[in-house]
Amino acid sequence: MTRAANELKRVVVLQGGISAEREVSFLSGRGVVEALRSKGLEVETWDPACDAVGFLEEGRFDAAFIALHGKLGEDGSVQGLLNCLGIPYTGPGVTASAVAMDKELTKTLWRAAGLPVPEGERVVAGASDEELARLIARYGASGLVVKPDHDGSSIGVTKLQKDDVTVESLRAALDAAQRGGADTALVEEYVHGREFTIALIGGKALPVIEIIAPEGSYDFQNKYYTDVVRYECPAALDEAPAKHLAAICEKAFAVLGCRGWSRVDALQRPDGSFVLLEINTAPGMTPHSLVPMAARAVDLDYASLCMKLLGLAETD
Missing domain, CATH: 3.30.470.20 (ATP-grasp fold, B domain)
Incomplete structure (x- = not known):
């Protein structure tokens, strides 16, 4: 259920979080807070990395602006929490966010x-040299792009030019994409x-x-x-x-x-x-x-x- 923006009085901006995009989230959140306050709204902030859920439960918020990025912010987790608390929030719902x-x-x-969409596939951590050679043969004619499966802001992304594509360089790119414990990454054609x-x-x-x-x-x-x-x-x-x-x-x-x-x-x-x-x-x-x-x-x-x-x- 939505409410007209001019009916909203007290809102909370969700920012920070635990993902690699935490600092970017604070930059986003700061701008949103200032903007909403300039429109006369009472604005609080909430950081899932350190603030208690009880603050949201007891805050009597009319709506939440999600300025979180990455894990717990865009993956449906916080959306599910806000659904449970009955607080309307910006952006897609649980299923669309998770997908x-x-x-x-x-x-x-x-x-x-x-x-x-670009040609490519998901690769598990620890793929063999033979598997990496297969990926190069299938997708590497114009180079390869290797990226985390679940991160944003270009964090962990490596672009390999055609002449730089080797099993060794691809493995290094996968290691960079899987840094932080991820067990998969994407390997795609370089468009x-x-x-x-x-x-x-x-x-x-x-x-x-x-x-x-x-x-x-x-x-x-x-x-x-x-x-x-x-x-x-x-x-x-x-x-x-x-x-x-x-x-x-x-x-x-x-x-x-x-x-x-x-x-x-x-x-x-x-x-x-x-x-x-x-x-x-x-x-x-x-x-x-x-x-x-x-x-x-x-x-x-x-x-x-x-x-x-x-x-x-x-x-x-």
């Missing part, structure tokens, strides 16, 4: 729905092309953003702590491909049963076709973040965006 957090499962569902991201609010796409990073390195550092990346919003795409990209992202959102808001990352191959990489169900809200950028392109400022997202809050 979206699993990159390979997301790709499987998108592929079944006819949506384009060389233009990089885009598409914010969705209420299932509808905002203007497409093109990400232009130095040497294609849109990594954690460049995402949050430098100004070397250029963004074009709206992207310099002709009308037809821009509409097509928006449409497949809206379908991707619907296929997973998402609600509220999300952001889909995509690449364009040299032949002009698109592939969808992943969906973020609690996107960043930092000064460098992309959903606020797309919102500005439709004259929606940061504080108004936060209020709009809060107005979409609901429970399962």
